Amino acid sequence: MSTAQGGPYERAHRPTRPEGAPTVDRRSAIRQAALRLFASQGYRSTTMTDIGAAVGIRGPSLYKHVASKHELLAEIMIDTMDQLIADNAAAVAGTDDVREQLRRSTEAHIRYHARHRLEAFVGNREIGSLEQADQDRVLSRRSDYERRFRELIERGVAEGAFCVRSARIASYSILDMGIGVSSWFHEGGEFSVDQLAYHYGDTALRIVGARHPGPAPQEHDLPLG
Amino acid sequence: MSTAQGGPYERAHRPTRPEGAPTVDRRSAIRQAALRLFASQGYRSTTMTDIGAAVGIRGPSLYKHVASKHELLAEIMIDTMDQLIADNAAAVAGTDDVREQLRRSTEAHIRYHARHRLEAFVGNREIGSLEQADQDRVLSRRSDYERRFRELIERGVAEGAFCVRSARIASYSILDMGIGVSSWFHEGGEFSVDQLAYHYGDTALRIVGARHPGPAPQEHDLPLG
DNA sequence: CCTACCGATCGGTAGG
DNA sequence: CCTACCGATCGGTAGG
Structure with a gap:
């Protein structure tokens, strides 16, 4: 059901990017991923975990970039x-x-x-x-x-x-x-x-x-x- | 929005109808209620409790009439x-x-x-x-x-x-x-x-x-x- | 950006 | 047709 799962391995605690630069970029990536998922699964069936996975982070980390789903x-x-x-x-x-x-x-x-x-x-x-x-x-x-x-x-x-x-x-x-x-x-x-x-x-x-x-x-x- | 709500009272343990007669009627009432709710709230946001309430019964009782949502x-x-x-x-x-x-x-x-x-x-x-x-x-x-x-x-x-x-x-x-x-x-x-x-x-x-x-x-x- | 977790919701089953 | 309840899911928060 989820998408860009890089597999459950090699993911634990990758350090943050070279200091806050691509945050703006990150936000639009999140938006784009959300759009794709909303279109294919519907808004209600799309979870914050799905959206996070599509951009390589965990669900709760999204809240650093967006206020809510x-x-x-x-x-x-x-x-x-x-x-x-x-x-x-x-x-x-x-x-x-x-x-x-x-x-x-x-x-x-x-x-x-x-x-x-x-x-x-x-x-x-x-x-x-x-x-x-x-x-x-x-x-x-x-x-x-x-x-x-x-x-x-x-x-x-x-x-x-x-x-x-x-x-x-x-x-x-x-x-x-x-x-x-x-x-x-x-x-x-x-x-x-x-x-x-x-x-x-x-x-x-x-x-x-x-x-x-x-x-x-x-x-x-x-x-x- | 709902239909045959007889009110929340006089509901506890009404005996089943005169032996399986209006089950067919009930089923189409359920279907109609589901349709209305699916249209207004979306399938995913409609609960079996909602559908049941629209025809005056509890959610789990629906499974006597339909196999699943x-x-x-x-x-x-x-x-x-x-x-x-x-x-x-x-x-x-x-x-x-x-x-x-x-x-x-x-x-x-x-x-x-x-x-x-x-x-x-x-x-x-x-x-x-x-x-x-x-x-x-x-x-x-x-x-x-x-x-x-x-x-x-x-x-x-x-x-x-x-x-x-x-x-x-x-x-x-x-x-x-x-x-x-x-x-x-x-x-x-x-x-x-x-x-x-x-x-x-x-x-x-x-x-x-x-x-x-x-x-x-x-x-x-x-x-x- | 992570893990741990809360509080709430939901489809469906058990058993009467 | 009911209550009680299971198992699973989910948005969002806490705290680091």
Whole structure:
């Protein structure tokens, strides 16, 4: 059940590293190990002993670097939402065209869920494992993030660029597709991250029934069109 | 949150029911309570004491009705996949038109995820909590289910009815949208289950770039079209 | 960074 | 269907 067990031997009382230098490094190693374990075994099934073993120390020694197991999970999930929001802000900042903004927002969404599969996966599965205060922090960020997509689509509809019955459901559709990516994507498969992002950018535009820009309104034969 | 709690009183040593009659009823009550608790707290955080309390008995008494906590989870998840596959088989059986088959498949998918939110939610979150043999059973059914959508889309492309770059990704997109529904849908909201299913049926046809049937090929202005 | 250990929890069994 | 309880696990602390 445990992981990087170097075997029960040659472990007793290895002296500390050359004096406190790589402590910062150590902390991120712990976080990374925790993330991997949370993703593969679940938060609840991962023990401090597991996390310690993954970085070569005992469970109780982790408390020199982190305050608690909860803190590790909360940090991962809050940072994930902050990154998604920051990426989205950058995506919409580059253009005024609502179609292009939706394409870039979707690409950023997909890129994050493909490149940071584990963070996204844990972030979506372990919300209920957070303490109330941290759960509130994550959920309010998630609401912000969802609103960005919804309002973008509403604007597209208002401008006549998009055609959907419900901007809310269209935004959920696009977001949920991306969340799914974090479950099945792996590098080295049929598509690269960039190809995947571009593909989903197109799909998002299909979902919202995007019409080509230009002076003359165009016809198309889509359902709901 | 709990169900048939008769209160903590009048509980000590109630004699068994009129001889083995409602045992079947009891068992499904236990299963329903377990499902609710697994969904809200997670499998690992739900105790046999919790489940027992939800049906008005003590934890150890559950073992008169179920073999183990694992069995409860495995049953829920396997039945869920069997139901999805059966619904899909019924959906495609009613017509030969590939567009209509995709629409009905998507509607059935959405309907299940809206009507059986908890089953779908638990089924997607707790795969890692299953024992190996049960996990294999669930994953092989899931593969079957995914293949049905993928092959349907491949056929649509071959017939010239659909236009996608990757049938696999298109099928994941549609399936993942549905999975998402089980996270946010609740009855009494903006849409009924039927409206939601119809809406997503349209969206699926947009995703695959469905063209209208008929002798004359038509033009449209979709990306990837 | 370690060992020793506390306090609490939990799935399941024994025996009635 | 109950109480009593076993065996195991776990997050975190004490003290070095």
